[in-house]
Amino acid sequence: MAVTGNVAPAPAPGKQTLASAYIDFTGGDNDWAQQYLPDLMEKEAEIFGNRSVSGFLSQVGAEEGMTADQVVWSEQGRLHLAYGGTAATNSGGHIFSILTDGDGEDSLSNHAVRKGDMVLVSDASTTKRGYVTAVNVAEGTNSVTITHYDGTTFGLSGDAGACKLLVFGSEYAKGEVGRASANTPGFKSYSNKPIIIKDKYEISGSDASQIGWVEVAGEENQSGYLWYLKAEGDTRARFTDYLEMAMIESEKASSAFADYQDNSTGISGTEGLFKAITTRGNESTGITGINAATDLAEFDAILAEFDKNGAIEENMMFVNRATALAVDDMLASMNSYGAGGTSYGVFNNDEDMALNLGFSGFRRGSYDFYKSDWKYLNDKSTRGLINDVDVVNAIRGVMIPAGVSTVYDQSLGKNLKRPFLHVRYRASATDNRKLKTWTTGSVGATTSDLDAMEVHYLSERCLVVQGANNFMLLN
DSSP, X not given: OOOOOOOOSOOOOOSSOOGGGSXXXXXXXXXXXXXXXXXXXXXXXXXXXXXXXXXXXXXXXXEEEEOSSOEEEEEEOOSSOEEEEEEEEETTEEEEEEEEETTSOSBOSOXXXXXXXXXXXXXXXXXXXXXEEXXXXXXXXXXXXXXXXXXXXXXXXXXXXXXXXXXXXXXXXTTOOOOSSOOOOOEEEEEEOOEEEEEEEEEEHHHHTOEEEEEEEOTTOOEEXXXXXXXXXXXXXXXXXXXXXXXXXXXXXXXXHHHHTTTOSOOOBOOOHHHHHHHHXXXXXXXXXXXXHHHHHHHHHHHHHHHHTTOOSEEEEEEOHHHHHHHHHHHHTTSTTOTTSSSOTTSOOOTTSOOOOOOSEEEETTEEEEXXXXXXXXXXXXXXXXXXXXXXXXXXXXXXXXXXXXXXEXXXXXXXXXXXXXXXXXXXXXXXXXXXXXXXXXXXXXXXXXXXEEEEEEEEEEEEEOOGGGOEEEO
């Protein structure tokens, strides 16, 4: 069975108040010369429900003011020493060339392996235990010499491929001098800068005093027969959505973009949620809804990835409709009596009660997941429209860890506990730019001789995604 939608995401807003915004009684079938007046339904029909998509960030994060042009934070490195590289055998011993960190993410110009360390060296089929007899960083080779406890050579495929090295302890002879050098903690530093977001509503003095035939209403609780109340309220609601959508979708401009802008406009972008997870977090293409058993296997793969990155117990899932239903089907299939859909939900349905075919949360392994629909991914005038076009790269949801993280704030010079996700906005004792709005013109409070009312909106903000390695983007 196919479902065809014939409702367009329009009517969309225009740039000015037009006659088409008012019901016409001057001609055609609505001519006043007719014997009877038309039966006018004054209330505007709200056919799209609540059209706003904001509220996501307020559920999972926090907001905090700042006075600088950028926010800089540091995140802990891993505690143990693990590296990627290649293994080879030569006349000087067994050489392991260290190329990356244990995640394979960062290229290394040095490492923290020291003489006397005991190590594991592994490829896809073999693991060797060895002892570090020499460290070759000073020679520029960024490698270590390893002698295996079983006296053999590497016997690994690393000569032509990748291997991993893990330090698991150290060993020294009686009376031997201790460590020749000490290791210091490693960390990664990240930064983001706020962007300035603006909008504006304008109406002439004549149009502001024009009564309409339709009683309007909107998300900003506006009501009455003056159309400009509707237009201004919609502009405000749309701007509020933009504040959140910009924090979700934005990305930093590349050097090529800077060249295009000729380095004169100051337009440089900011790192949004999706880009932060793509760059520093995890992505999954599972949970398709095609096969519930397969979905569970894909979900277990997500848990395995979380085990490698913090293992935060509680996570929020914000997903589109298809993924939400796929998760419901996956969970329902775990009940042997639920094949026909009669035993979903609390598993005690009967003929006199409505079936509960959905789940709001579940526990798998040591993790708790709380599922919620994300309107932004469903609505045909927001991400839902883009997902329908580019189904290959469609974003189906995001998993966000609950709780707080401890980070070092370089601006304040101390460790702070904050939500993993929070918005920073520019603010001081003089000016708060979290959400500014002001009115100019001669309509209402007169500020100039302009025969119009102009309502201005402005915000300056950026998103801080801490511990992106604990986030999962569902593609």
